[in-house]
Amino acid sequence: MRLAPTPPHFVQSNGNIVRLRTAPLLRIAFAGFAFVNLSACDQNSFVPPPPPKVEVAPPVQRAITRYLDATGNTAPIQTVDLVARVQGFLQSIDYKDGAFVKKGTTLFTIEPETYKLKLEQAQAAEVGAQATVKQAEADYKRQVELVQRQAVSQSTLDTSTSTRDNATSNLTQAQVNTKIAAVNYGYTNVAAPFDGIVSNHLVSVGELVGVASPTQLATIVQLDPIYVNFNVSEQDVQRVRDEARRRGIPIDEIRQLPVEVGLQTETGYPHKGKLDYVGPTVNQSTGTLPVRGLIPNPDRALLPGFYVRVRVPFDKQDNALLVPDTAIGSDQAGRYVLVVNADNVVEQRKVTTGPLDEGLRVIESGLKADDRVVTAGLLRAIPGQKVDPQLQKAEAAAAPSKEAAPAPAK
Structure with missing residues (x-):
């Protein structure tokens, strides 16, 4: 007789099949395996990354x-x-046409003959009138002597007088006529009233001018010096x-403030002058005050009608605090900067x-003079978090720095 095979985890004892108790052994093996795994996890525990580096100054x-x-x-001033x-x-x-002329230069001649x-x-009539006056004066004196001797x-005497x-x-009257004739004779020579640039002529040689009303011949413009008109806001x-008032300067002396002017194509403000006029009232519709500067223009670099940039220095501050414009942010509350405090926490x-x-x-x-302002790495500087500040010199803050992209997380 062939016996059936014994199932796993069973044994024969005295002709009987007995089941082995293996559960405790399995639990012991599983516990040992888990201990080994936990030991491995302890060796690879999480390490927080170091604080991000930012540049401060x-x-x-x-x-x-x-x-x-x-x-x-x-x-133009004229x-x-x-x-x-x-x-x-x-x-x-x-x-x-378009030439620069000096004062008194003859520009046009109208037939003077x-x-x-x-x-x-008129001069001849004046000479005759002088002779008549001389004769009448002599006759008057003679009649006065004759009347005193009762000879006439x-x-x-009244007739002689x-x-x-x-x-x-x-x-x-003859002298006045002579002056009028001299003035009209002088008008035949049209001269430059001041130094300036003369425009193109508006009439041609041989044309009859001044018939019914004064005929415009050309225009002359003075370019040196030159006016600069601009408006200043009420707040300024x-x-x-x-x-x-704080510096004890009378209001009338404000006109002595310097004025600096620059063209749109120029760097800075190379043209220097001074204030020439300040309006007496503020325009109610625009809230601005008209102001005018007088600028020397010997090389005629400024032409009338140019659009210019103007600045007027009015105050000096000895110890001002300055930061790069890129270090300044803005939100709904206004402008702000990020600073790193003594604990290296961003504020x-x-x-x-x-x-x-x-x-x-x-x-x-x-801002205070000893504050450490974040100048680079702004994307990594989060208020309330700790950073690793890299101190720069104050002069280095003036140079624009390129924002470094954060390194990818590993």
Whole structure:
């Protein structure tokens, strides 16, 4: 008789099949395996990454000059339309269109012969009137002596007196006619009233001018010096007046403030001048005050009608704090900078900003001279978290730094 095979985990004992108790052995083996795995996990425990590195620098501290910035337009201080003030045919044009001429230079000549003859005629009449006055004066003196000797009647003296007075009046009229004739003769020579550039001529030689009304011949414009007209806001006007009051400067002396001008294609403000006029009232519709500067223009680099940049220095500050403009952020509450405190934790500091000065932004308030401002690595600087600050020199903060991209997490 063939016996059936014994199942696993069973044995035969005295002809009986007995099941082995293996559960405790399995539990012991599983526990040992788990202990080995836990030991391996302890060797690969999580290590937090180091704080991110950011570049920090203290604010730059130096003296600055505060400016009023504006935009304006140039305008000539003198521009005159040259006209024919006497009637006649245009005899000559004595300049080149667009040329620079000096004061007194002859520009146009209107036929002078007729007016020269009228002047000579008036001069001759004046000479005759002088002779008449001389004769009448001698006759009057003679009649006075005769009356005193009772040789002639008083009526004869009265007639001599009247004749003398009429001759004197005629002489005065002749002198006036001579002056008028001289003035009209001078009008035949149209000269430059000041140094300037003359426009193209508007009439031709041989054309009759000054017939019914003065005929415009050309226009002359003075370019040196030149005006710069611009407007200053009401807030800036108050700032300047308050600063002048603080420094004890009379309001009238504000006109002595310098003015700096630059063209759109120029770097900086190479043209220097001074204030020439400040309007007496603020425009209610625009809230601005009209101001004018006077700028020397010897090389005629500024032409009337140019659109220019204008700034007026009105205050100096000895110890201003400045940071790179890229280190300043903004949110709904305003402008801010990120600073690293003594525990190397990032803080967000609200600041009031001022103007740019040589590439740096002036900080009016909210920052101290010993603060460490984050200048690079701004994406890695999160308020409330710790960082590894890399200190830069204050001068290095002026150079724009390139924001480094965060390294990929491993």
